[in-house]
Amino acid sequence: FTNEPTGPSVTLGFNVPQTGPYADEGADELRAFQLAVEHLNGGGDGGMLGTFSSKALKGNGILGKEVKFVTGDTQTKSDAARASAKSMIEKDGAIMISGGSSSGVAVAVQGLCQEAGIIFMAGLTHSNDTTGKDKKANGFRHFFNAYMSGAALAPVLSKLYGNDRRAYHLTADYTWGWTQQASIAAATEALGWQTVNNVLTPLAQTDFSSYIAPVLNSGADVLVLNHYGGNMVNSLTNAVQFGLRDKQVNGKNFEIVVPLYSELMAKGAGANIKGIVGSQNWDWKLQDEGTKAFVQSFGTKYGFPPSQAAQTCYAQTILYADAVERAGSFNPCAVAEALEGFEFDGLGNGKTLYRKDDHQCFKDVLVVRGAMTPESEFHLVEIVEVTPTEQVTYAPDHPMFAGGALGTCNPGA
Amino acid sequence: MLGLNKKDATLLLLVAILALCAPFILNPFPEGSALAQFNAGYPDLMQRFVIFGIFAIGFNILFGLTGYLSFGHAAFLGVGSYSAVWMFKLLSMNVIPAIILSMIVSGLFAVVIGFVSLRRSGIYFSILTLAFAQMSFNLAYSVLTPITNGETGLQLTLNDPRILGESATADGSIPVTNLFGLEMRSTFQMDVGAWLFQFNVGYYLCAFIMLLAFYLSLRIFRSPFGMMLRAVKSNQQRMRYTGLNPRPYTLAAFVISGMYAGLAGGLMASMDPLAGAERMQWTASGEVVLMTILGGAGTLIGPVLGAGFIKYFENIFSKINDNVLHGWFSFMPDGLEDFVVGIVHPFIGKGWHLTLGILFMLVVIFLPGGLVEGGQRIARALRKDKSDDKSNAKSNPAE
Amino acid sequence: MNVKPDFSKGHNLAETAPAYLSVWDIHAYYGESYIVQGVSFNVHEGEILALLGRNGAGKTSTLRAIARLDNPAIHKGEVWLDHQPLHLMSSYKAAQSGIGLVPEDRRIIPGLTVEENLKLAQIAPPIGWSIERLYELFPRLGERRNQEGVTLSGGEQQMLAIARALARDIKVLLLDEPYEGLAPVIVDEIERTLRKIKEQGITTVIVEQNAVRALELSDRAVILDTGNVVYDGSAGEVLSNKELREEYLAI
Amino acid sequence: MGILEVKGVNKRFGGLQALGNVNLSVRENTVHAIIGPNGAGKSTLLNCLVGKLIPDTGSVMFDGNSVLGRQPHEINQMGISRVFQTPEIFGDLTVMENMMIPIFAKRDGAFRMHAVGNMMSEKDIVEAAEKMLVDMNMADKRNMHTASMSRGDKRRLEIGMCLAQEPRLLLLDEPTAGMARADTNNTIDLLKQIKAERDITIAIIEHDMHVVFSLADRITVLAQGTPLVEDDPQNIKGNPKVREAYLGESA
Amino acid sequence: MDAFILQILNGLDKGSAYALIALGLTLIFGTLGVVNFAHGALFMIGAFCSVTLSKLLNLSYEVVDPTKKDFLGRPLVEKHTYIESWFGPETGAAIIDWSVPLAILFSIPIMIGIGFVMERGLIKHFYKRPHADQILVTFGLAIVLQEIVKYFYGANPIPTPAPAAFTGSFDFGTMLGFDPNTVIYPYWRLVYFSFAALIIGAVFAFLQFTTFGMVVRAGMADRETVGLLGINIDKRFTIMFGLAAAVAGLAGVMYAPINSPNYHMGMDFLVLSFVVVVVGGMGSLPGAVAAGFLLGILESFASMNEIKSLIPGIDQIIIYLVAIIILLTRPRGLMGRKGVMED
Numbered sequence A: 001f002t003n004e005p006t007g008p009s010v011t012l013g014f015n016v017p018q019t020g021p022y023a024d025e026g027a028d029e030l031r032a033f034q035l036a037v038e039h040l041n042g043g044g045d046g047g048m049l050g051t052f053s054s055k056a057l058k059g060n061g062i063l064g065k066e067v068k069f070v071t072g073d074t075q076t077k078s079d080a081a082r083a084s085a086k087s088m089i090e091k092d093g094a095i096m097i098s099g100g101s102s103s104g105v106a107v108a109v110q111g112l113c114q115e116a117g118i119i120f121m122a123g124l125t126h127s128n129d130t131t132g133k134d135k136k137a138n139g140f141r142h143f144f145n146a147y148m149s150g151a152a153l154a155p156v157l158s159k160l161y162g163n164d165r166r167a168y169h170l171t172a173d174y175t176w177g178w179t180q181q182a183s184i185a186a187a188t189e190a191l192g193w194q195t196v197n198n199v200l201t202p203l204a205q206t207d208f209s210s211y212i213a214p215v216l217n218s219g220a221d222v223l224v225l226n227h228y229g230g231n232m233v234n235s236l237t238n239a240v241q242f243g244l245r246d247k248q249v250n251g252k253n254f255e256i257v258v259p260l261y262s263e264l265m266a267k268g269a270g271a272n273i274k275g276i277v278g279s280q281n282w283d284w285k286l287q288d289e290g291t292k293a294f295v296q297s298f299g300t301k302y303g304f305p306p307s308q309a310a311q312t313c314y315a316q317t318i319l320y321a322d323a324v325e326r327a328g329s330f331n332p333c334a335v336a337e338a339l340e341g342f343e344f345d346g347l348g349n350g351k352t353l354y355r356k357d358d359h360q361c362f363k364d365v366l367v368v369r370g371a372m373t374p375e376s377e378f379h380l381v382e383i384v385e386v387t388p389t390e391q392v393t394y395a396p397d398h399p400m401f402a403g404g405a406l407g408t409c410n411p412g413a
Numbered sequence B: 001m002l003g004l005n006k007k008d009a010t011l012l013l014l015v016a017i018l019a020l021c022a023p024f025i026l027n028p029f030p031e032g033s034a035l036a037q038f039n040a041g042y043p044d045l046m047q048r049f050v051i052f053g054i055f056a057i058g059f060n061i062l063f064g065l066t067g068y069l070s071f072g073h074a075a076f077l078g079v080g081s082y083s084a085v086w087m088f089k090l091l092s093m094n095v096i097p098a099i100i101l102s103m104i105v106s107g108l109f110a111v112v113i114g115f116v117s118l119r120r121s122g123i124y125f126s127i128l129t130l131a132f133a134q135m136s137f138n139l140a141y142s143v144l145t146p147i148t149n150g151e152t153g154l155q156l157t158l159n160d161p162r163i164l165g166e167s168a169t170a171d172g173s174i175p176v177t178n179l180f181g182l183e184m185r186s187t188f189q190m191d192v193g194a195w196l197f198q199f200n201v202g203y204y205l206c207a208f209i210m211l212l213a214f215y216l217s218l219r220i221f222r223s224p225f226g227m228m229l230r231a232v233k234s235n236q237q238r239m240r241y242t243g244l245n246p247r248p249y250t251l252a253a254f255v256i257s258g259m260y261a262g263l264a265g266g267l268m269a270s271m272d273p274l275a276g277a278e279r280m281q282w283t284a285s286g287e288v289v290l291m292t293i294l295g296g297a298g299t300l301i302g303p304v305l306g307a308g309f310i311k312y313f314e315n316i317f318s319k320i321n322d323n324v325l326h327g328w329f330s331f332m333p334d335g336l337e338d339f340v341v342g343i344v345h346p347f348i349g350k351g352w353h354l355t356l357g358i359l360f361m362l363v364v365i366f367l368p369g370g371l372v373e374g375g376q377r378i379a380r381a382l383r384k385d386k387s388d389d390k391s392n393a394k395s396n397p398a399e
Numbered sequence C: 001m002n003v004k005p006d007f008s009k010g011h012n013l014a015e016t017a018p019a020y021l022s023v024w025d026i027h028a029y030y031g032e033s034y035i036v037q038g039v040s041f042n043v044h045e046g047e048i049l050a051l052l053g054r055n056g057a058g059k060t061s062t063l064r065a066i067a068r069l070d071n072p073a074i075h076k077g078e079v080w081l082d083h084q085p086l087h088l089m090s091s092y093k094a095a096q097s098g099i100g101l102v103p104e105d106r107r108i109i110p111g112l113t114v115e116e117n118l119k120l121a122q123i124a125p126p127i128g129w130s131i132e133r134l135y136e137l138f139p140r141l142g143e144r145r146n147q148e149g150v151t152l153s154g155g156e157q158q159m160l161a162i163a164r165a166l167a168r169d170i171k172v173l174l175l176d177e178p179y180e181g182l183a184p185v186i187v188d189e190i191e192r193t194l195r196k197i198k199e200q201g202i203t204t205v206i207v208e209q210n211a212v213r214a215l216e217l218s219d220r221a222v223i224l225d226t227g228n229v230v231y232d233g234s235a236g237e238v239l240s241n242k243e244l245r246e247e248y249l250a251i
Numbered sequence D: 001m002g003i004l005e006v007k008g009v010n011k012r013f014g015g016l017q018a019l020g021n022v023n024l025s026v027r028e029n030t031v032h033a034i035i036g037p038n039g040a041g042k043s044t045l046l047n048c049l050v051g052k053l054i055p056d057t058g059s060v061m062f063d064g065n066s067v068l069g070r071q072p073h074e075i076n077q078m079g080i081s082r083v084f085q086t087p088e089i090f091g092d093l094t095v096m097e098n099m100m101i102p103i104f105a106k107r108d109g110a111f112r113m114h115a116v117g118n119m120m121s122e123k124d125i126v127e128a129a130e131k132m133l134v135d136m137n138m139a140d141k142r143n144m145h146t147a148s149m150s151r152g153d154k155r156r157l158e159i160g161m162c163l164a165q166e167p168r169l170l171l172l173d174e175p176t177a178g179m180a181r182a183d184t185n186n187t188i189d190l191l192k193q194i195k196a197e198r199d200i201t202i203a204i205i206e207h208d209m210h211v212v213f214s215l216a217d218r219i220t221v222l223a224q225g226t227p228l229v230e231d232d233p234q235n236i237k238g239n240p241k242v243r244e245a246y247l248g249e250s251a
Numbered sequence E: 001m002d003a004f005i006l007q008i009l010n011g012l013d014k015g016s017a018y019a020l021i022a023l024g025l026t027l028i029f030g031t032l033g034v035v036n037f038a039h040g041a042l043f044m045i046g047a048f049c050s051v052t053l054s055k056l057l058n059l060s061y062e063v064v065d066p067t068k069k070d071f072l073g074r075p076l077v078e079k080h081t082y083i084e085s086w087f088g089p090e091t092g093a094a095i096i097d098w099s100v101p102l103a104i105l106f107s108i109p110i111m112i113g114i115g116f117v118m119e120r121g122l123i124k125h126f127y128k129r130p131h132a133d134q135i136l137v138t139f140g141l142a143i144v145l146q147e148i149v150k151y152f153y154g155a156n157p158i159p160t161p162a163p164a165a166f167t168g169s170f171d172f173g174t175m176l177g178f179d180p181n182t183v184i185y186p187y188w189r190l191v192y193f194s195f196a197a198l199i200i201g202a203v204f205a206f207l208q209f210t211t212f213g214m215v216v217r218a219g220m221a222d223r224e225t226v227g228l229l230g231i232n233i234d235k236r237f238t239i240m241f242g243l244a245a246a247v248a249g250l251a252g253v254m255y256a257p258i259n260s261p262n263y264h265m266g267m268d269f270l271v272l273s274f275v276v277v278v279v280g281g282m283g284s285l286p287g288a289v290a291a292g293f294l295l296g297i298l299e300s301f302a303s304m305n306e307i308k309s310l311i312p313g314i315d316q317i318i319i320y321l322v323a324i325i326i327l328l329t330r331p332r333g334l335m336g337r338k339g340v341m342e343d
Ligand SMILES: Nc1ncnc2c1ncn2[C@@H]1O[C@H](COP(=O)(O)OP(=O)(O)OP(=O)(O)O)[C@@H](O)[C@H]1O
Pocket: C030, C033, C035, C053, C054, C055, C056, C057, C058, C059, C060, C061, C062, C071, C104, D147, D148, D149, D150, D151, D152, D153, D178, D180
């Protein structure tokens, strides 16, 4: 199979955005990867290796081979990400690729890994497509997705804002935005909410004023921002500038919802996120043993708590290593088999399942809210609810995930 | 030879040898050595060198000869890629029809965009081309998603019809691009001591096409048509009053260079069957402008050098991380090692943009004619060293 | 004095009166090409000097070098105007010190009206003729004052270029082919003007292909050939000496 | 009936009537000079003939076909070539290439690709260009970049480029301005010779009366946009109105 | 009707940002003829002047509070700003709150200084070089400036709020007799609009009522001849560059509260500002301003649902579409001068 490690070491490829708007997120992912490698090689305090339910890893690398890694820059562009991944595969002999900070990149690199016969452990990717219509046998996703966000948010929204609400969606005009909007609209409409309007906003937009201005006039009393990254920071800032957060419409308080949160976005939006509800894959304030161990380990090394992106990348690396160890081989097909249907605990988020049908991970999802009175500079959001797995699980043939086929695992040359 | 004069023939031969031996030349450092990081002799990057070389050669036919600075050339690259991927999806995985279609489609695009944009000159022309490309990019990213697959980029799937081929291979995966059965990705590896040389079918196809493209551009530069294009750049007024209509000449140059871009796009998709919208963004158009100027606009070999230069940085420098640095400087005492790593750190890995920016500035400040001028200076210095006679200071015409 | 062929008669004036503008052994290059190859001559206060020579002899280049334009670049030599070292100055300083050049291609500034072209000349001190007075000299310009300068007819542009030089208070007027493209009546007019200017004490160097006219106007003549001075002497001498005329001016 | 018939041409620039009801007939195989004061509208008239300007009213017929409404290159293809008042040449190209372009245009028309042929292997064109360079006495400069040539040389080159096209009507706008006397005489000889050798009609604008009277078969005097007189050179010389408005006392 | 008014307001506001950036760019690009790809970076640096001042004002000393714990369970280190301890909590907080307006004063000398250094050290040598070389060098410079900012401030946007007095929005609707809350507009954006109008007016006045503008225009058309007239054009070019940098910087300073500054915000605006300048017409300041407002307003209208439902995706391309139409119908943009960068 491709890049079979023959020497005393094995090389993993970490492909993250190092330039462009998501560079900070990429940097955090990279920190987590480095930490994971350290732990796999038996260094540091071992982090989540101690809490992980599978005990196959012994801290002596993977299958006794020392873990080395190479890094690359995705630039958050499909092309560049693939070029970078290819160089890791062709030049450095990487056996697994992980990382990424957007769905477009994840899908593109996943496709590449499938063709090259490499395992891809996705980083931050939230689109339904990654394990929906674009799923691949060699690719696995630990992050949650848009459908899950909707499913987790809906009950909380109902509890907080009632079932008689009129929602106005602003949606980033590309695939991820669309899937998220569809997921949230479906989940909220099931509650009895009405979707007044869904306006698509150009990706390159920096000033959302002309999209925000008509919102108050539309009779809506909730604004859903299906934006991520810079888009989200700006649209939320603009919405607050227009005073939406303080208005009364239809006799109710006007509310803003940001379905997908990230720590960096929250930081970028500053005080504007106060009280605004959204969902997260994971948060450092969770109290399970895995989280605590990871935060301790990461915090001691870098001086601040890890982001959900970091946690995802850390977990992905550990999961891969563990699967190799359990399979007893680096062969991607063996690894995939070991991961398929794998159930584990202790990597944060509690009990988790890698579903065989689509390689999507199922675990608890967090609903969070911008902290009203931050206790420290790292305290950006507070956890509102931990939505249990059952509530966010869907059937593999759910229409939002239909189309595409997993195919068969490809071990490459 | 081949209708070229001696100097041009030598140049072509030189390029041919370089392209042929690239797997050796680009892999000078033994595997596992500290400097192996700087090796660029792996298929993907070598393919990129020649593909972007083609792109830049084509761009230079327009910009170098006529002086019309298109800021939207990436649109043609993108269109070429989409056409090629669609060909793979619908027809077969053979690269020939894909490449042909990508050239035709981008040529048609160029006819339309060129026809409109060439009504203006100077900066107005640049902005018109930019506007077209940005529109294409924005639409490809959003509204045209059914055709372009938006953000993710157009990919092959197991459900594609591929009328003349197969939707999926026997073992259930997507078939790979090939030239009448010869797979693009198949690579012959040669182990020589500590070195590992990779000879990739795709690369050699691209290199062969690049040589053709280079040869054609040589011929165009030396042809009456090329002279007319330089006349356009020099004085359109005089041209008109000499009975020549500049428009068809510029349009022809525009379409030719658009087709070069489409060819590059088609090849890119043939090497890696994915077409992303970012290929059409202004930054991508800007990149080819930078490649051409960096190498030396209006020179034959300059754009290829410029393309190689930028792609090298993008792919090699971005991958050097602190870990690698510590590896290099581990021979130093600890304190010194950290110090040196600290100094170099901002310029590598996530700082590769910084290095590139600084190099852009240095090159343009100290080598006004681009990298080619750098080469000429070195050559001149060497010549002077050898024969210390007063060199004839006649400036020789541009390469 | 460092003049190669010695036309001793021609040196009368030069030897008696002190030099006002002194050009001493200047060497100038366009890039690598060596165009002005050691030119020296003196101009006395209030005199008109004709600088003659064939096309490409280096007349324009010499004037440009005196006015301290970067192209050609002086590599060696000195230019003194009224005890000021022009060779150490940049062009705008030289202009402020009293050099006024009327360039051969007129160099009317695009985008500016006739009047703005003149006003521009009066931004930096010292200021010479008033704009009204210039319009009196060239009524044609007064009529066209709000027209964009570059759309003027060729001759009108020439007038504007001369007027622009006079709009500043200059010590030395360098005229590069001032009669080119002008109707004979206007040439007469300008000739009269130059005489008037001379009366006011302005020193003039005139480059002109119409050598006869230029010589009739001038006190002295300098003839250049391939970047070297081949004659420096009285203007009348050139007019009367057929050999000289044929050898250097082909007339 | 002349080869060029201009009837009732008017052209205004804003408030200025640059051409007012101009009628002009140029007979085939003659040299027709247009003279007149600066700003009379001579260049404007030429501009109307080659498509650079479109007259407000009136007609311009060349050999029985209307010129108006055609693009400049189409007019050129009809057989009209023009030399500009300020030289318009291909500055970035060499002298030889400059000379080849019009010959290509003559042979191939407005557009032909030739994208892969070698320019130097077009024997007929190279030969014709070489010959023209010899004729123009510029063969030694064939590989020079024209941007760095002196202006007299540029002008000579431009005339050569126009002649190389073997036009039926050659329009010259002050072709000898700024040219050394010797070259002016050469140019006069060259034009005479060309006229003797082929069927060519020449319309020339000149302020140099030596040139005008050596060449012209017929002269039109233009003043303030309208033809003042049209007559033989001898009569023009003697015309007191012309003397006063244009020639001045020195003519 | 109310939606219409709202979008006009929006357009004016957006337009004022475009116009301000284009104004600065046109001083360099349209007037000095230098294709300045670093202009966006100047805008970005302006915004980071706001960020920096607010960081400086927030400089703090640390106090360990053993009663509280940080995320690792260690005693919490609390931060207290010097400003508050010097000026008392209320005045201190007010000063911090007003950091963005204060940054205007802070940024002017900085931006002018940057402009001078940039012109003297780099651009000066490029006036006579081909535009392509200018693009390469200024693009290189832009990258370097960006990366330096990124090195110190990270890639993430940094929230830089306006003073509390300007939060919330003004209700035009009630003034015009509509229902409340239908036509509201944020105070800070109104401030931005007025500020832009002020700067634009000041620059116009400076160039209109002095000969400075004419001289610089002349200098761009023909440096050599202007030098022959005794004018030190280099000095004026430097001043012009400083002025342009200051305009760009001020546009950035005031923009910081509208969208949190990040290191690539300049690049996001760069292409757009070139389009605005060219659509306005090369060399024309009024053209640049008019084009800024025109495109701002059209962009706002294109984002209206009614229009988007008619032509899907129109808001994605409107600016470029309008640019194409204008450049095809008016050869030199709205008010361009002949011969400026047409070859
Ligand atoms: N910019 C330039 N670059 C290179 N060479 C130049 C340049 N300008 C002029 N030359 C060369 O310098 C020589 C002298 O030119 P110059 O213009 O000084 O002559 P001139 O005596 O004024 O001639 P003319 O009577 O034709 O105006 C010429 O051979 C010309 O080719």
